[in-house]
Amino acid sequence: MNIIVLGGGAFGTAIANELSVNTENNVVLFSRSQQKVDEINNCNTNKSCFPNKHLTKLLSATSDRNQLKNTDVILIALPSPVIIENLNALKSYFNEEALFVNLSKGLFSEGVTVVESIEKRLGIKNIVTLKGPSFSVEVMEHADTLLTLGYSTSKQYGIINTIIKNTSLFRIPHPSTKSAFDKNLNANANSMKPKETFNFFNQSPDLGINDKYLG
Secondary structure: OEEEEEOOOHHHHHHHHHHOOOOOOEEEEEOOOHHHHHHHHHHOOOOOOOOOOOOOOOOEEEOOHHHHHHOOEEEEOOOHHHHHHHHHHHHHHOOOOOEEEEOOOOEOHHHOEHHHHHHHHHOOOOEEEEEOOOOHHHHHOOOOOEEEEEEOOHHHHHHHHHHHOOOOOOOOOOHHHHHHHHHHHOOOOOOOOOOEEEEEEOOOOOOOOOOOOOO
């Protein structure tokens, strides 16, 4: 599956790096900084965010907007105040069938969520939200953390479930959380807005693979 992560900051880099572990994913980190793009492609590092970490060689980066045209999943890892401005600038390049995944936290004026604002101001309806009480370093180091997926349809859930397989973002929960897990798994995902939620737990991947803006 072709995946682009918008935003070369810490969280965008961490998520893109982890999704690259799934070899069925073709993950590209999008950044406006050609210097950052070259560093990731040539050195497998993003030292401005993770000075002591190496990224997987399966992750590539680009500043070419045309790559958005053939993308199946677009993850938004931008500071919430600049999301609408940046998405508007890229809108003409988006694949109309793409699933958008908001990773950004925060609220706009009058309590409007990021997803609601994207839906209203850009007309993007195929969008879910994936976030939680988690930090980029936790994702990079496979530390215990939690991400919650808010979705509307079973198709959206299926896509997210597919792209996180064989990564540290997918984990069968401890028996003590099994009932909640089953409830989320069997939730009726046909609401018009992302109301259903599903929790993803972070841990080291089973395969034993080690390891701010648009840039």
